[in-house]
Amino acid sequence: MRHRLTAFFESVGEVGTFGFRAIRDAFRPPFEFKELITQIVEVGWRSCPLVIVSGFAFGVVIALETRASMMAFGAQAMIPEAVSLGIFRDTGPLITALLVAGRAGAGIGAQLAGMRVTEQIDALETLGVDSFKYLVVTRVAACVIAIPILTTFFNFAGVAGGMASDVMAIHMSVRLFVKEAFAATGFADYIPPTLKTVVFGFIIGTVSCYLGYTASHGAAGVGRASTRSVVFSSLLVILADAILVKTIMIWLPG
Numbered sequence: 740m741r742h743r744l745t746a747f748f749e750s751v752g753e754v755g756t757f758g759f760r761a762i763r764d765a766f767r768p769p770f771e772f773k774e775l776i777t778q779i780v781e782v783g784w785r786s787c788p789l790v791i792v793s794g795f796a797f798g799v800v801i802a803l804e805t806r807a808s809m810m811a812f813g814a815q816a817m818i819p820e821a822v823s824l825g826i827f828r829d830t831g832p833l834i835t836a837l838l839v840a841g842r843a844g845a846g847i848g849a850q851l852a853g854m855r856v857t858e859q860i861d862a863l864e865t866l867g868v869d870s871f872k873y874l875v876v877t878r879v880a881a882c883v884i885a886i887p888i889l890t891t892f893f894n895f896a897g898v899a900g901g902m903a904s905d906v907m908a909i910h911m912s913v914r915l916f917v918k919e920a921f922a923a924t925g926f927a928d929y930i931p932p933t934l935k936t937v938v939f940g941f942i943i944g945t946v947s948c949y950l951g952y953t954a955s956h957g958a959a960g961v962g963r964a965s966t967r968s969v970v971f972s973s974l975l976v977i978l979a980d981a982i983l984v985k986t987i988m989i990w991l992p993g
Contacts, residue, residue: 783885798900848968851951
């Protein structure tokens with residue numbers, strides 16, 4: 740038991756050092772802009788269909804569940820507000836991060852692990868390329884940049900899903916739904932929850948890159964890196980969300 744605890748804390752320290760190195764090297768030349776754009780496309784653009792469809796479906800579900808409760812009290816007019824606040828404040832950022840962890844995080848872990856076990860990373864070092872900056876920093880930065888944008892897509896797709904549900908179910912006008920959905924929504928309901936996804940992106944990128952970059956034991960190691968990237972990233976994102984929600988409530992109590 741003692742050995743396992745020691746190994747756990749050593750791993751936590753290694754991941755922390757790995758993440759700190761990624762932050763430090765991100766501001767040091769040379770800057771791999773071409774690879775960064777490639778990774779933003781991979782993490783962000785290719786995740787857009789999944790995020791938008793999931794957001795729309797989630798908005799429909801939120802509207803259905805909210806309607807059942809609101810109609811019991813004759814408060815159907817509050818459905819748009821409940822849908823928008825519920826998505827913007829917490830569920831949108833969290834679900835987006837979990838979707839990206841499942842799609843992009845697993846891909847990053849498997850890709851880097853495959854390069855490690857086939858000695859492609861060693862080959863890059865032999866050619867004089869800083870493999871850490873080229874492979875790790877660009878992927879971490881891509882996650883940090885892409886996830887807030889994807890969160891915005893998810894949020895508005897969710898509101899669109901809730902609107903479609905209410906328009907078809909209770910024949911609420913589109914104009915009235917949009918007016919009510921955003922009437923009670925201010926910048927404090929949208930900006931801080933979206934900005935916290937920068938932390939989620941850093942967690943997903945760092946954990947996935949660390950597990951892939953340090954992989955070993957051949958094909959089995961690639962599989963473990965891919966699976967652990969999703970599991971550990973998701974767990975840390977949920978933990979970070981709980982901490983950040985409490986922090987936002989302290990800083991912005993209204």
